[in-house]
Amino acid sequence: MNEPLPEIDPRLCTGCGCCVNLCPTWALELVDEKAVLSHPNACTYCTVCEDICPEDAISLPFLIVFAPAGHHGPVYQ
Ligand code: SF4
Ligand code: SF4
Secondary structure, eight states: OOOOOOEEOTTTOOOOOHHHHHOTTOOEEEETTEEEESOGGGOOOOOHHHHHOTTOOEEOOOOOOOOOTTOOSOOOO
16 A cells, blocks of 8 residues: 655745755755655655645645454454
């Protein structure tokens, strides 16, 4: 399963660079004054960029975990 990745809305991004500077894994980069996730494999989904973006341009979709169908409790074997 693919990991969800931060989504950056270029219409909202002002190119302030906060997310680029604060991303602990250098996954982000400014390209033409817009933040882009240029190294998605480096992203650890830490949510720092989403938290600090002053324009709310970054959103991280939540992980959705599916339980097995018909499973209503822990399985002991
Ligand atoms: S912090 Fe937000 S506005 Fe600033 S560069 Fe990153 S995405 Fe763009
Ligand atoms: S979620 Fe964390 S690691 Fe991923 S781009 Fe944002 S600040 Fe960087």
